[in-house]
Amino acid sequence: MATGRNGSSQQSIRHLVDHSERFGAVGSPSTTSQLTIDIFGRAIDRKLVGELGILRYTQDGKDHYALGQITEVTMRNAMLEQAIGRGIVRERERWDAVQARQDTHTATMSLSAVFAVEGNSIQPSILGTVPSTGTSVHLVNDDLLRALLQSHQSEIFYLGRLYGSKPLLPMWFKHFDTGVGGAGEAYHIGIFGKTGSGKSVLAKMILTAYARHKGMGLFVLDPQGEFAKGIQVSQLELGGLPMGAILNTHVLQEFDRTVKVYDINKLILDRWEIFREFILRFGFFEHVGIKSPQYQSTTAEYVEEHLKNQQKTNLKDLHKDETLNEVLEYVSSIANKIYAQEDGANRVRRETESAKTDPVARSKWRQITNLFAERQGAERVDRIVELVFSSAEQSRPIVIIDLSQHPQDIPHAVWEEEVKPLLIHRFLQAVIYKAEQSYRNNRSLNTLVVVDEAHRLAPRERVERERWSLVKSTLVDAVRTTRKYGLGWMFISQTLSSLDRDIVSQLRLMFFGFGLGSGTELQALRELVGGEREYLKLYQSFRDPHSAFGDQLRSYSFMVLGPASPLSFSGAPLFFDAFTNADDFLQANNIRL
Numbered sequence: 001m002a003t004g005r006n007g008s009s010q011q012s013i014r015h016l017v018d019h020s021e022r023f024g025a026v027g028s029p030s031t032t033s034q035l036t037i038d039i040f041g042r043a044i045d046r047k048l049v050g051e052l053g054i055l056r057y058t059q060d061g062k063d064h065y066a067l068g069q070i071t072e073v074t075m076r077n078a079m080l081e082q083a084i085g086r087g088i089v090r091e092r093e094r095w096d097a098v099q100a101r102q103d104t105h106t107a108t109m110s111l112s113a114v115f116a117v118e119g120n121s122i123q124p125s126i127l128g129t130v131p132s133t134g135t136s137v138h139l140v141n142d143d144l145l146r147a148l149l150q151s152h153q154s155e156i157f158y159l160g161r162l163y164g165s166k167p168l169l170p171m172w173f174k175h176f177d178t179g180v181g182g183a184g185e186a187y188h189i190g191i192f193g194k195t196g197s198g199k200s201v202l203a204k205m206i207l208t209a210y211a212r213h214k215g216m217g218l219f220v221l222d223p224q225g226e227f228a229k230g231i232q233v234s235q236l237e238l239g240g241l242p243m244g245a246i247l248n249t250h251v252l253q254e255f256d257r258t259v260k261v262y263d264i265n266k267l268i269l270d271r272w273e274i275f276r277e278f279i280l281r282f283g284f285f286e287h288v289g290i291k292s293p294q295y296q297s298t299t300a301e302y303v304e305e306h307l308k309n310q311q312k313t314n315l316k317d318l319h320k321d322e323t324l325n326e327v328l329e330y331v332s333s334i335a336n337k338i339y340a341q342e343d344g345a346n347r348v349r350r351e352t353e354s355a356k357t358d359p360v361a362r363s364k365w366r367q368i369t370n371l372f373a374e375r376q377g378a379e380r381v382d383r384i385v386e387l388v389f390s391s392a393e394q395s396r397p398i399v400i401i402d403l404s405q406h407p408q409d410i411p412h413a414v415w416e417e418e419v420k421p422l423l424i425h426r427f428l429q430a431v432i433y434k435a436e437q438s439y440r441n442n443r444s445l446n447t448l449v450v451v452d453e454a455h456r457l458a459p460r461e462r463v464e465r466e467r468w469s470l471v472k473s474t475l476v477d478a479v480r481t482t483r484k485y486g487l488g489w490m491f492i493s494q495t496l497s498s499l500d501r502d503i504v505s506q507l508r509l510m511f512f513g514f515g516l517g518s519g520t521e522l523q524a525l526r527e528l529v530g531g532e533r534e535y536l537k538l539y540q541s542f543r544d545p546h547s548a549f550g551d552q553l554r555s556y557s558f559m560v561l562g563p564a565s566p567l568s569f570s571g572a573p574l575f576f577d578a579f580t581n582a583d584d585f586l587q588a589n590n591i592r593l
Contacts, residue, residue, distance in 0.1 A: 024037040035068065059125070152172070160556075202558065205585065211255050217445065219401075230242070260387065276303075282410060421471050450492070510528065510562055
């Protein structure tokens, strides 16, 4: 953190703390990482779990302020813990002299940040000693947080409020380059949670935060169309903007950012292996008398090799009539290679001759090859990636690759298992190649790549299908190597335990939504959090958003690990409720439409 402060003095910070609500005092036992708070009687009926507490203490002759989130409240009554006390209650049903009167309530406060204040400057510090018992602990409010972080207010971004509370949780999302608002390095991000836990909306809010940095590239691989879906909203819809559409053209215009969405119809494909797969999956060979899937696959390989060896033939010219005629002539010439029996070979010769004038066969060919042809409104993969990595001096477009829609003639299962991994791998290759080039030219990419449905692309278990296995190995290698290029990755996954271990181990910033609180998911979470009982118990208290009595009452809670907030530099997790109302999100972040 920077050390300068503009206008907030030691006296004003102290005044705000002293005038905020005092709910308890430091008790025993306490350590430099976790404090026991004796809760005052007037505060025992307050909701305290999730609240942010602050206390002032003196260290090295300077005022220090320690902040931490309350993770647990405990009630004990020593009299009722004894057998005689329990016996009295059993017989009398009430023991007014002891019950309630002798209860003691304590809170566990896990420290997340410490600030040292001297004159008009504020600096991050550490809790180098344990404050004395009796030191007052106050509840943090928005005014106090703004005063503490006044000199960094332009960097602050809000995704929601403290868990179960009203104050906004200040967060920051720095670009990956050096300079103002920069982290100086790229880091990888993970967002985890069950379906319906709010992780996609959270990811869109985070992308909105990063979009404020005009020189930062944002590239989204969108296998299910989740990010492309809400991009275009009409001005009339803005009055009741759903959170699912919070990342949209109107919001991005406020940051002078444009967004480009590419689906299969806007891509100019440029790999022979993709052509081979398409000519096979579109069923073209059924129109030339080749019925067996095995023989079709063999023929597709023959045709690919033949066209590749023709120096005058390239992918962008495949749609031409002369190329189709050449392919039909070639298939006819190798009929005996395809079918050993003469009947089958003769059928192929007859059907290829008929296909020359068959409008259905020719239409099928054009449908396939047009995807490889130069056409208006479509871009090559390499050109799309260049747009993402354009000069940092420009306002770089945000690019979304929508792979949710498939050509009508390709079955959904075939698209998902055979074709989609080819396209994803092609983009991954292009991104990594461009990153390596920029690194050799001593230029940081300053780019974040978002990978939705990451548990499918890079599962923890061994992948049997060759194409998906190639996608996984490419992603794992990229996570290990591209950070030094200024290229970070954001993985969005329904599970934690099923995502590849090497990827999880490289994540610097992690958000955990509802649904990871049991079984193998809890074990994986415990390994990351460090086995701290209070943190995990607080996480397990998250409610299922869909158990609410109505949509307006749903809450989407998250635990975050890593440098997501100026209040989390101790490494302790923070807990918050994400915004559920678009107007609240826009207002909190001063986004005016």
